[in-house]
Amino acid sequence: MNKVGIPRALLYYQYYPGWRSFFEHLGAEVVTSPPTNRTILTAGISRAVADTCLPVKVFLGHTISLISKCDYIFIPSMTSFGKKTYNCSKIIGLPNITRAVLPEGPIILDPNIDLEKGRWYFYHQIYKLASHFTSNPVKMKKAIDIAWQKQLAYRKKMSDEKITPNQALSDLYGNPHSASPQKNPQGNLTIALLGHPYITNDEYLNHRIIYHLQNMGANILTSEMASQTAIDAAATKAVGETHWAFEPDIIGAGQYYTEMKVDGIISLSAFGCGPDSMMMVWVEHRAKDTKTPFLPLSLDEHSSGGAMLTRLEAFLDMIKRKGTKLPTPSPAYC
16 A cells, blocks of 8 residues: 655645545555654754745655655645635745755655646646546545545534644544643633644644643634634735735634734744735734734744743733733744
């Protein structure tokens, strides 16, 4: 049986159930890298060029951890999810980046997901991917249909149950290595945590921020806890036509949760992220307009968990003491 490796990084938190279901129904065994740790991060840093962003460095580390464990590594080029809506250039070029810095790796499965080119092109890419495992078109079509239904059920589970991807994946597959937060805790404050899923859900990179916030008495909301329809509508209301793939998850969620009048918003981003430099600033301005306390946090490989805890404690304490009258803090680097 062929083994397909899926790195536990970048788009893993959004699409893993669909990806896994697709390959398993084609007869392949799916191998997933372990949760991020110091060894994985160090390995990725050692191969990446200096100006590579933290999430890509982590992705490379996860890919390295899979090299001896699988026959293929699945690294799609996720170009566009709709008309004139594009992903980060590093995510688009991820297969080529990986080949360049990890020439010793196994075969990379790299379908180009570009919905702007239409449905025929999309299905051509998926059938080409499936041909590595079967020549039966009926089996391919069934695998696609089952994977799509699994993906929709995964997204619905998170919004219906108000849980994070880590919690949903733990329910679906078990994840003993994860320090997942409590489900539906009763906190005194409601805080929206906004950011790319590969930052807000990687508990090593974000120093278990959700876990610590809950222990401080906060009820956490993330973009996954709102329905996709709701945050898409909020993004359209906020900026009209979107152009970045993650705008609904950040700008849409920011608009949605400020309208809900949450007690505060925390943005979590990777240092030097180009799209975040625009999207997070929009959320910050929206928070200021609605007098919603806002804390921007930026992470890199040198970030300190202790420094983050200090910032979080001070932020929550100010909300408790001053309600919504506190000024927006300046950007913080943890």
